[in-house]
Amino acid sequence: MTTIxxxxxxxxxxxxxxxxxxxxxxMVRQVMQAILSTDRRIRVTVAAHPLIAFPKIQKxxxxxxxxxxxxxxxxxxxxxxxxxxxxxxxxVICSGLAAKGTELALRALELGAVEVISKPQLGVREFLxxxxxxxxxxxxxxxxxRIGPAPAKRTAPARAAAISPDPPPPAIxxxxxxxxxxxxxxxxxxxxxxxxxxxxxxxxNAS
Numbered sequence: 319m320t321t322i323x324x325x326x327x328x329x330x331x332x333x334x335x336x337x338x339x340x341x342x343x344x345m346v347r348q349v350m351q352a353i354l355s356t357d358r359r360i361r362v363t364v365a366a367h368p369l370i371a372f373p374k375i376q377k378x379x380x381x382x383x384x385x386x387x388x389x390x391x392x393x394x395x396x397x398x399x400x401x402x403x404x405x406x407x408x409x410v411i412c413s414g415l416a417a418k419g420t421e422l423a424l425r426a427l428e429l430g431a432v433e434v435i436s437k438p439q440l441g442v443r444e445f446l447x448x449x450x451x452x453x454x455x456x457x458x459x460x461x462x463x464r465i466g467p468a469p470a471k472r473t474a475p476a477r478a479a480a481i482s483p484d485p486p487p488p489a490i491x492x493x494x495x496x497x498x499x500x501x502x503x504x505x506x507x508x509x510x511x512x513x514x515x516x517x518x519x520x521x522x523n524a525s
């Protein structure tokens with residue numbers, strides 16, 4: 319298997335990086351796992367939606383989480399908010415709903431996501447394969463981000479609902495993990511940016 323080394327990291331100290339991919343598309347989970355696993359320093363786990371992800375995070379906290387925005391049981395923004403309040407972990411949004419400049423993309427960054435990748439609605443498999451190096455760079459950059467707990471949002475008391483379709487997700491009580499790059503003191507200040515989702519944009523960035 320050929321290892322894809324992210325640009326600018328050929329001399330980086332080898333270390334194991336745990337990435338959790340949360341997406342309700344089995345195809346996206348499979349392709350992302352295959353791409354990230356080409357870097358032997360990365361260990362990948364997957365979950366179909368946040369309620370499956372929470373127990374995995376408790377048992378084996380990841381260094382980086384990649385998540386979609388539109389998922390069953392809990393949407394991606396609520397997932398980001400809960401993680402940042404209870405157990406901050408660098409999070410990357412990869413969604414067709416997060417086009418550059420959209421309200422959802424900006425809101426994800428406000429809640430604490432460190433990167434936003436806009437993927438197309440069609441041709442997702444090809445897009446991910448063509449963006450393999452950028453995806454790996456994004457994961458390593460996210461791992462080096464320094465993040466802290468986000469303030470809990472105060473809301474007015476909600477009226478009692480007659481029916482609750484899904485039970486509330488369990489509180490995350492895993493021990494805090496330092497960002498992978500922060501362990502050796504080499505991590506730069508956290509960055510929050512939007513990575514363009516068009517193929518033409520990706521080729522211009524790569525050049």
